[in-house]
Amino acid sequence: MTFTVTITNKHGQHIVKELLEDYYLIPRKIRHFLRTKKHVLVNGQAINWQNLVENGDTISLTFDEDDYPTKIIPMGKAELVDCLYQDDHLIIVNKPEGMKTHGNEPTEIALLNHVSAYVGSTCYVVHRLDMETSGAVLFAKNPFILPIVNRLLEDKKIWREYWALVDRKFTPKHQVFRDKIGRDRHDRRKRVVDKKNGQTAVTIVDQLKNLGNHSLVKCRLETGRTHQIRVHLSHHGYPIVGDPLYNKYPQGRLMLHAHKLSLTHPLTLEKISVEAISKSFEAELRNQ
Known part of the structure; x- marks a missing residue:
């Protein structure tokens, strides 16, 4: 290639x-x-x-085949992909809730497999969303660009904005959560605030709208810890509606959506910014 x-x-x-x-x-x-x-x-x-x-x-x-050997994965269904942006190197898609970003086993079919079928060749995960979370996800279309965008992610030059519907009125309207996050020793699926042994985690949260007993908030990540937004909001008394792990009374889908993703293309310097729409997320908001 x-x-x-x-x-x-x-x-x-x-x-x-x-x-x-x-x-x-x-x-x-x-x-x-x-x-x-x-x-x-x-x-x-x-x-x-x-x-x-x-x-x-x-x-x-x-590059010869020996330089970057082709990684073979099962192809998924191209028609399931909602493409928000793509060029020769990158593709951003809108992930539906209830679908894994990538499989845990070689034969498991997930969003990565569907995106690869859409592109026509194996793609590579840059970052992931929880299975229950919907919204914008970035993939590399070749192994050449992968380490370059991985460095952008590490350097906090890929900006991600999430919307979440939480219990209670969110006040004050602007808050920054800096609680360290670690593993839950009693439940391997979960993460907890761990001030002593946890990893640094920073979530910036702004209220967008009050909706009765709930609030719609915008979250921006300074770090990318597993379940970071879910843990921070729950820990401070604002569990996300529908969260099966961190809300004691989950109902409906997890109301967390990766609404916006922005970056500067590392090769062309094009400013890329996309917004993802989730019909199920918006339907739940209308029901509030």
């Missing part, structure tokens, strides 16, 4: 070696093959590894 990328101002002026190693995060072994096979072209010309690449240059990278 061959990828062609136009160098942008963000990259600045680099030698080829630095660009592949520090920005594209290509592993050393694969960089060695690219160099020995002369599979790197700049503006269509073979180059020296120490050549400078500058703004406006076009770099082409050709």
Whole structure:
């Protein structure tokens, strides 16, 4: 497979070696093959590894099957995919509630399998949503882009906004929860606030609307701990409606939805921002 990328101002002026190693995060072994096979072209010309690449240059990278062996997974059903955005490298889809992001077993069919069928080749999970949660999920369409977007996620440069319907009136209207989160020693499915041994977790919550005995809130993640929003809201007395793990009286679907996902494309520098709509989430809101 061959990828062609136009160098942008963000990259600045680099030698080829630095660009592949520090920005594209290509592993050393694969960089060695690219160099020995002369599979790197700049503006269509073979180059020296120490050549400078500058703004406006076009770099082409050709990978053999041995560089990134094809990962075979069962194909799902393409018609189940609600695509919000895609290009040559990335795809963002709207996950329905009740579907896993990826399977736990090699033969298990989940959203990843359906997305791969939609694209026509194996895709790769960048981040996941709980099975009960709906909304926007980002996948990499090839193994070349995967470590690059993984670094964006680690550097908090992929912004995720969630909507949640919670019990009680949310007050004050703006709150930041910083409680550390760890495993529940008594229930392996759950997480708990653990001030001593837990991992740092930060959730920013704003009230959007009061709905009688409930509130619709917007949550933004500074970290990505398992069940983070569910644990923080429940711990502070605002369990999410329909939460089977953290609400003592769950009714209906889990009312947590990944409403918005935004990032700057690491190769094209395009500003990408999508909003996902869930009919079941909106139907539950209308019933309040």
